[in-house]
Amino acid sequence: EVQLVESGGDLVQPGKSLRLSCAASGFTFDEYAMHWVRQAPGKGLEWVSGISWNSIYIGYADSVKGRFTISRDNAKNSLYLQMNSLRAEDTALYYCTKDSKSRPIGGIDYWGQGTLVTVSS
Amino acid sequence: HSALTQPRSVSGSPGQSVTISCTGTSSDVGGYNYVSWYQQHPGKAPKLMIYDLSKRPSGVPDRFSGSKSGNTASLTISGLQAEDEADYYCCSYAGSHTPVLFGGGTKLTVL
Numbered sequence: 001e002v003q004l005v006e007s008g009g010d011l012v013q014p015g016k017s018l019r020l021s022c023a024a025s026g027f028t029f030d031e032y033a034m035h036w037v038r039q040a041p042g043k044g045l046e047w048v049s050g051i052s053w054n055s056i057y058i059g060y061a062d063s064v065k066g067r068f069t070i071s072r073d074n075a076k077n078s079l080y081l082q083m084n085s086l087r088a089e090d091t092a093l094y095y096c097t098k099d100s101k102s103r104p105i106g107g108i109d110y111w112g113q114g115t116l117v118t119v120s121s
Numbered sequence: 122h123s124a125l126t127q128p129r130s131v132s133g134s135p136g137q138s139v140t141i142s143c144t145g146t147s148s149d150v151g152g153y154n155y156v157s158w159y160q161q162h163p164g165k166a167p168k169l170m171i172y173d174l175s176k177r178p179s180g181v182p183d184r185f186s187g188s189k190s191g192n193t194a195s196l197t198i199s200g201l202q203a204e205d206e207a208d209y210y211c212c213s214y215a216g217s218h219t220p221v222l223f224g225g226g227t228k229l230t231v232l
Contacts, residue, residue: 035221037223044124044208044210044223044224044226045159045161045210045212045223046223047212047220047221047223057217057220059217059218059219059220059221060219062219095166095167100172103220104220105155105214105220105221106155106157106212106213106214106221106222107155107169107172107173108157108159108169108212109169110169111166111167111168112166113166114166
């Protein structure tokens with residue numbers, strides 16, 4: 001059974017940093033691309049960032065480019081999102097997700113339950 | 122890249138068919154067959170319903186189908202059931218720099 005378990009969400013002040021983690025199990029982690037997708041309260045889904053199986057192909061939404069960094073550790077079956085210079089508009093539930101392909105194409109077949117990030121003073 | 126355009130809401134009666142559109146550009150929906158659709162019930166994580174434009178994951182009823190014409194993709198749900206009432210999101214590959222775009226979401230109401 002595929003499991004994606006996010007952690008690291010918290011209440012932080014604007015301008016601060018936070019690191020999200022995702023522990024993956026139930027599939028061969030180093031064969032698939034992974035993504036972070038977020039959902040602000042009462043709003044729609046927003047793709048944040050994606051990374052290929054070998055970390056060569058990485059992409060970011062314009063809204064987080066230059067502030068967020070995605071990474072993965074295939075030896076630890078883990079995905080990360082380093083979030084710097086956080087803004088109020090980054091407040092959202094952040095989902096760790098698995099792509100059905102080795103490159104971040106967007107055919108997301110599994111979702112975690114999400115970790116909540118709240119940016120407020 | 123802008124988000125893909127979906128209608129805010131659609132509705133239908135049990136047994137009927139509804140179609141949800143997802144309009145992009147030649148740089149995303151029109152340029153690739155990597156369109157996927159997700160169903161989200163309140164308080165739940167999204168669920169994959171269609172991938173690679175028209176493929177259904179195991180366990181998804183064949184009442185759900187996907188297609189594309191030009192820059193617009195569509196999700197058709199036939200034989201509507203009460204449990205189909207949910208939010209639906211489309212998603213498309215959009216090239217190597219900003220690979221993934223989501224639509225704004227469509228609320229499906231089963232009357």
